[in-house]
Amino acid sequence: MFGDLHGRILPAFRFAAYWTKRTGREVAALLQVGDLGYFPDVSRMDKATLRHAKGDPLELGALDVATRTSAADRVFDDDPHCPPGLWFTAGNHEDFDELERYAQASGRQSDFAVDAYCRVRGIKDGAVHAFDRGPRVAAVWGVDGGGPNARQNLPPRGYIAERAVDRLTTETFDVLLMHDAPEGAKRVGYGSELLHTLIELAQPRFAFFGHYHGDGSRIEQDYGRTEVYHLTGFELRTRDGHPERGSVGVLEWAAGDGTFAFVEDSDLKPFTRHNWKWV
Template sequence: MIHRFAVFGDVHGRVALMLTLARRWQQEARLPLDGILQVGDMGAFPDHDRLDRSTRRYARHDPDELGFRDFLSPSPDAVSLLSPPDTPPIVFCRGNHEDFGYLSQHREPSPMDPWGKLWFVPDGQVLPWPIGAPELLRIGAFGAAAPLRPPAAERRGRSARRSRRKADRAELSLSMGPRFRLKDLQRVLSAELGPIDVLLTHAGPLHPAWRGGSPHLTRLAQALKPRVHLFGHHHQVVGPLSTPNGLLVGLEHLEFIEDNTLRPGAWGILSLDGASARFEWVDRQTYPWVARFTRFSWRSLAQEARSEQERAP
């Protein structure tokens, strides 16, 4: 049995665009998607008075940065894009631009929308797949930005002591923030949750093929033994790379660039078939219809797709 997932990088509120693209892929490929996976920075701000500084700044120029809230109630976009039976469940981890007070209310994997399709998976949790059916796959998550320097406990000197004290104060005052806490990582490592099929992290692991990455997330992947490790955050396209810790894929942000077309490397299709895993980028070379999606046309194309669906027998 082949399981197919659309996979998206940081969407920053562009949930409607994400769902429109996933639906269009299903129509063009004439294949169903089992789910949609998203690697954090969903833009989960249900209360726009609680936006972080960065989101508030970008939203002045692009109101779609605020689109997440529309999918928590039966808004027009939610009814047309999320409620239809052929819209598959969405699974996401947290990024570093979310309302952490809101997300921290969810201690276990849980849906956030009226139709039970928009699922948040907290750090260190595993979601059995398919949801509500006999388990065929296991999807794990560990979100937020990662510390890129070695932990203060492994450094010496006055600066390291200050870092340790600052980290201790932060861990006492925050249950969730833009960076994950090392004690939470250690808790997950001690829980022996692996092996899993798919690991969603916001930041990426350390790897020689690209700049950046966290050794802490490398340790996590080594412990959980995922078949596929998906991440975003870094504004880089990575892979797919075959590694000892699974197929590694890093995704760009889902957004429109200066020429008003979609940024390459922001999404693709993951296929899991038995023990094999394959990832294919969705771009205008492989799928020419992608070129039709521009900053100015995508909403009319979404309406066109809805009309075609309504006319279908």
């Protein structure tokens, strides 16, 4: 489970393979909470992504998977421990036109590939994707658009769609991927009332969100049976370039139930932006 990647798609796959080699525990799939940074065309990037990319080329990582590249070949084809795929919801820093185009082209499938390798897969807004022998995972795209501190000037698809939330109130699922937080989870006056209501009604086993700064943590509020977690961005911007604390965790699932734990600092620190291609 990864927080915001902002283009660091290949480092996320590589971290999972590194973690498998370090622990001996295979990873069945990667899940991600939005702001994948899916901009396969530089001319369509938003201003914030372009600004960050000037000082950090990892922000441009979607370009490495949109077409076949030697960098992606090395990660996907040359490492036997590479997980089969990454499934994500959409945040507010994405090329929504491209995501919608791929989603519509996929027909009735619950997910859709956005890369040349069919390894990076979006879950449709308001849909539930069932993993073989794993959890049923639902997705809500975007951020809150109606609160007092709502982001302004996003594309319409950058905001949470009430119809997507309504669909999920009639579904059964185990894990909810959302980009924004349920209302009040991270800060007073921030987050989405719709997401809070969805969790209360659907009662998934887990709900995960990103979007906010600060160490990732469990949200210590009463959500019934649902455990709610914030994952901070997996951006490799710490002093030594290793993953941020609370940016990646492990969801284990068996016999219809699961557990979640953040990856320990001792496993984060050997992996850095400087050595991720080789560890």
